Amino acid sequence: MSNRPITEDDLHAYVDRALEPEREAEVGAYLEKHPDVARRIEAYSGERNLLRSALLPIAEEPLPPQLNLARMIESPRRRPASWRWAIAAMLMLSIGGLGGWVIRGATLAPAGGIAALAEEASDSYKVYASDRTRPVELRDSAELVQWVSNRLRQPVKLPDLTKSGYRFMGGRVVPTAHGPAAMFMYDDDRGDRLVVLTRPMTSDKNAAMAPHSGGDVAGLSWADDGTGYSLVGSRGLDALKPLADEIRKQAQTI
Template identity: 30%
Template sequence: MITMPPSERDMHAYVDGQLSPIDRQTMEIYLASNPDLAREISDWQLDAQNLRAGVSGALRLPMNPELDPSVIRQRLRGRRHRHLATAAGLVIAIGVGGLGGWQARDVSLASRTLPMADAVQAYRMFATNDTMASDWNTAKPTNVQGWLDKNIAQASRLPNLESVGFKPVSGRLSTTEQGAAAMVVYKDTEGRVLSFYIRPQIDGNRVLQRGSRRDGELQADYWSEGGYNYAMIGPADDPAAKAARLTL
């Protein structure tokens, strides 16, 4: 089982296709909430593809440890770090004005990150997949609120959607760079699915204003409260899902 945050060894195993299906899904949820790391992993994958294409005609030669993808990635990463160190020195030399420019760039990049992208990704991967193992379900002796309170300290109470026909049926824990996260899946008698996702705020000073956004066929309604970000995810155009949103 991989660790969270993932180690460099875990990331190499992901790029090389050596993780188990569950660990791979956990990694993909983590990457969805860490876009900078996701871009770096994507670069690694491209490096690996180019390497395989470049050496495809020499596969019968004796194995050369210097051509191992993980060794090459580590070497490239070391070069990038040296380039970053050089760039950092130049920024210091430029002075406060240059530093302010870099800070503005960071804020601009952060502002382009879609709110609660990991919640939408978790819905697509787990909420509608009845074969996935859950950390809580209706067969457990503890009710869902007790399970959530045990694992996510001081989170808000789960929404009660029984008035619109939805009841909690399963729960799953995951992890983010900021700490534990959880998703509770609701279903109605027609089999329609909603999910309620909780995660720590990425930055204590970056509060999500209550809002919503559409992502393909799904809608995410999100807000912040008490140091956590929350999202209700469900079909954007389904009348039952729309009724559930009105209860939030």
């Protein structure tokens, strides 16, 4: 089993039965542990089956004569009209397919579990931790805490990692598919940077700490009482775990 987080694309591919067997097994195991997400995916599967049943009679209809490729080749004099029919048909199929994906994107709510939070934290780390000019927007801790608490509409506590060798650099509010999130950044004497991302959760409101990694980035994500946290950095999971435990301990004292 890999440590890649389960993304919304994985869930849609699971519904469409388009995953490799190993990834399909990983998504299935994830759904067993997340019944709220499993219910949503079950509803999507039901909609897929209804659509297939509704469209099956159309799919079984014979091809119109004017779209028969052999006939188009054998009748050069009628080819312009046949090609017009073919182009029109292809345009209709393209528009229909595009419309389906647009409707799908507009109607299906994005996943809100810790897998999504982990991906958001990793993306924030990749964008801001490498910025040597302006990695953070506010450096004043009191002003930042007040700002992010107002934006998230709940009290947010700034983790103190000085005993672990990390200084607070600053932070910012970052956008996600589930609303604003607070991002805090830290560094140590060697210049290694960490990112802590926190936001309210729409699902997985209480979730055990789970590791995730991808490329040069690793992290741990969890949720307590409707608030999610994700610690991300370039260090290994063994080095990040004590820091994540400390952040969780401090957050529980709010």
